[in-house]
Amino acid sequence: MTTTREPAPVPAGTTSVAPAGTAAAPDTTSAPYTATAPDTATAAGSGGPAGTGDGRPGLLEVDGLTVRFQLRDAVVQAVTDLHLTVHPGELLAVVGESGCGKSVLAHALLGLLPGNATVTGQARLRPPTGEKHDLVGSSERHLARAVRGRVVGLVPQSPATALNPVRTGRRLLEETLRAHGRTRREAPAAAERVAADVGLDPADLDRHPHELSGGMAQRLATALALAPDPPLLLADEPTTGLDRPLVDHTLDLLRRRCDAGGAVLLITHDLAAARRIADTVAVMYASRIVERRPTGELFAAPAHPYTAGLLDALPERAFRPVPGHPPMLTDLPPGCAFAPRCDRATDVCRTPPAPFAGAPARVACHHPLTLGAP
Amino acid sequence: MTSTALAAHEVAVSFGGRRVLDGVDLCVAPGETVGLRGPSGSGKSTLARVLALLHAPEAGHVTLDGHRVAGARHRLPAAVRTRVAILFQSPRAATDPRLGLADIIAEPLRATGTPEAQARARAAELADLVGLTPDLLARRPHAVSDGQLQRACLARALVHRPDYLLCDEATAMLDASTQAHLAAVVTDYQRQHAAGVLLITHDPALMARWATRVVDLPSAPRS
Numbered sequence: 001m002t003t004t005r006e007p008a009p010v011p012a013g014t015t016s017v018a019p020a021g022t023a024a025a026p027d028t029t030s031a032p033y034t035a036t037a038p039d040t041a042t043a044a045g046s047g048g049p050a051g052t053g054d055g056r057p058g059l060l061e062v063d064g065l066t067v068r069f070q071l072r073d074a075v076v077q078a079v080t081d082l083h084l085t086v087h088p089g090e091l092l093a094v095v096g097e098s099g100c101g102k103s104v105l106a107h108a109l110l111g112l113l114p115g116n117a118t119v120t121g122q123a124r125l126r127p128p129t130g131e132k133h134d135l136v137g138s139s140e141r142h143l144a145r146a147v148r149g150r151v152v153g154l155v156p157q158s159p160a161t162a163l164n165p166v167r168t169g170r171r172l173l174e175e176t177l178r179a180h181g182r183t184r185r186e187a188p189a190a191a192e193r194v195a196a197d198v199g200l201d202p203a204d205l206d207r208h209p210h211e212l213s214g215g216m217a218q219r220l221a222t223a224l225a226l227a228p229d230p231p232l233l234l235a236d237e238p239t240t241g242l243d244r245p246l247v248d249h250t251l252d253l254l255r256r257r258c259d260a261g262g263a264v265l266l267i268t269h270d271l272a273a274a275r276r277i278a279d280t281v282a283v284m285y286a287s288r289i290v291e292r293r294p295t296g297e298l299f300a301a302p303a304h305p306y307t308a309g310l311l312d313a314l315p316e317r318a319f320r321p322v323p324g325h326p327p328m329l330t331d332l333p334p335g336c337a338f339a340p341r342c343d344r345a346t347d348v349c350r351t352p353p354a355p356f357a358g359a360p361a362r363v364a365c366h367h368p369l370t371l372g373a374p
Numbered sequence: 375m376t377s378t379a380l381a382a383h384e385v386a387v388s389f390g391g392r393r394v395l396d397g398v399d400l401c402v403a404p405g406e407t408v409g410l411r412g413p414s415g416s417g418k419s420t421l422a423r424v425l426a427l428l429h430a431p432e433a434g435h436v437t438l439d440g441h442r443v444a445g446a447r448h449r450l451p452a453a454v455r456t457r458v459a460i461l462f463q464s465p466r467a468a469t470d471p472r473l474g475l476a477d478i479i480a481e482p483l484r485a486t487g488t489p490e491a492q493a494r495a496r497a498a499e500l501a502d503l504v505g506l507t508p509d510l511l512a513r514r515p516h517a518v519s520d521g522q523l524q525r526a527c528l529a530r531a532l533v534h535r536p537d538y539l540l541c542d543e544a545t546a547m548l549d550a551s552t553q554a555h556l557a558a559v560v561t562d563y564q565r566q567h568a569a570g571v572l573l574i575t576h577d578p579a580l581m582a583r584w585a586t587r588v589v590d591l592p593s594a595p596r597s
Contacts, residue, residue, distance in 0.1 A: 096549070097519075097521065097549035097551060097552060098519040098520045098521045098548070098549060098552070099519035099521070099522075213414070213415070214414075215414065240546070240547050243413070243414045243576040244576040244577070244578070245413070245414070246414065247576070269547070269548070269549040269550075271550055272577070272579070309551065310549070310550055310551055311550075313549075313550035313551040313553065313554040313555075314550050314554075314579065315553075315554070315557075315577065315579040315580040315582070315583035315584065316579035316582075316583070319554050319557065319558075319583050320554055321551045321552070321554040321555035321558065322551040325505065325507065
């Protein structure tokens, strides 16, 4: 089975399907911008509820999620008015540079933020069977007993620090399975099955975490997240520090999970990873999602200038960094946070672009390059 | 061999009885970027550490412009050691959490007796070169992002104007824009100083874009 996502054909009518490396050049894109901008503005301004864009209910619906950290002398705007929906069978990747707020998003969804965080907005989880959960505002007791692990599994960033060092892999798996309702008799066989699913040799299950290579530890951590069969899997930078074959293996595991009907929210700085397995990519910049598009479209014809800049930085494209520096989250400009680095910025960029909600293809920009989807 | 280069000759290294490198040769000449490729556990990082004069090989030796610098068990003069710099994958594991970024960058200069005013000026100059704004320089590692910390590590690596720079997955945990920027800084430095670069990366696109020559390290021999 191949899981590489080819770029989707871009619909006729969008004229700016120049080679992606040149997509930032204003001359190739001014016409489609004029054509699509009013449409974008209307749709973005409508502000419908999240998840209704294509009529299907989402498994995870995040609506206006905002996270602030109070420091001694400043407020960190870590996540701002964020909307996203993940459907069963969908793999959504949130990409962005370090410090843009994407890991805070993951922690907010798990209720694992520190005490100085203020969370507003909504994040609802509607498993196909069983009760609905509010991820924002529920008690720690409810999150710990009914949500974390059970309905939201976490594939951690660093398996070496996430695994209990004094237990073998087998013990960790059996413990997890029993905590989620398997009997003492069922657990051993179930543990081996889960291990086999992620490509872990049963012989390696009797090792302690320090005896496992990085790749084996990552597979064990993934197996632990999958063991309770959670409808939503949250993967926070799951491939950092792994070499390419192990990266691909880990990504393919996540893809298989979606193909079997699960939903995955992948948080990563690795655009190649997102391209390989994601159905939809959301680009995060300075606490906001600035563009959310089907993967093939986004890579073929990015609409937000930041997305275009990020793609241009790839070594297989122009290998040219985005000029300037990301702003401090304690000191964000009132308008578009990318405007100071953007060569398309005008006076109107001093006002915030309309937030977007709901529908699958969106860009939050006053001067988008092109929008591939109708 | 007396040519101008950093070279490993028949280098062998074992860990816990397992041979990781077994008679490996590798040569990095001024101005070139040698890509080093190999499967997980094939000894890429170990070879980089041997070339960085951080790990003495059990057999074989390292030469710098034809002079033996590792293999013999003697302390190296700073004038030799500072000619080779290394940049690691994880800047958090490579920096002292108690130091501010300015001190992280200036520390190698202080260690070799550079006058304080000069060390500070040079640190500020390099911070600017790698794209760190002055307001970040007083911060300690926990208060900056991975990308900002790796920029500081690159500045630190270049502070003694090394002739050779070894990048061991140095951009693997960075976003595309930061990676492209750091690569540009290294390439500019390389052009100005005719420095040789060893590039270890698992990203085929980065390898194809950056390396002028690629060397494959076979899987480690088991013994």
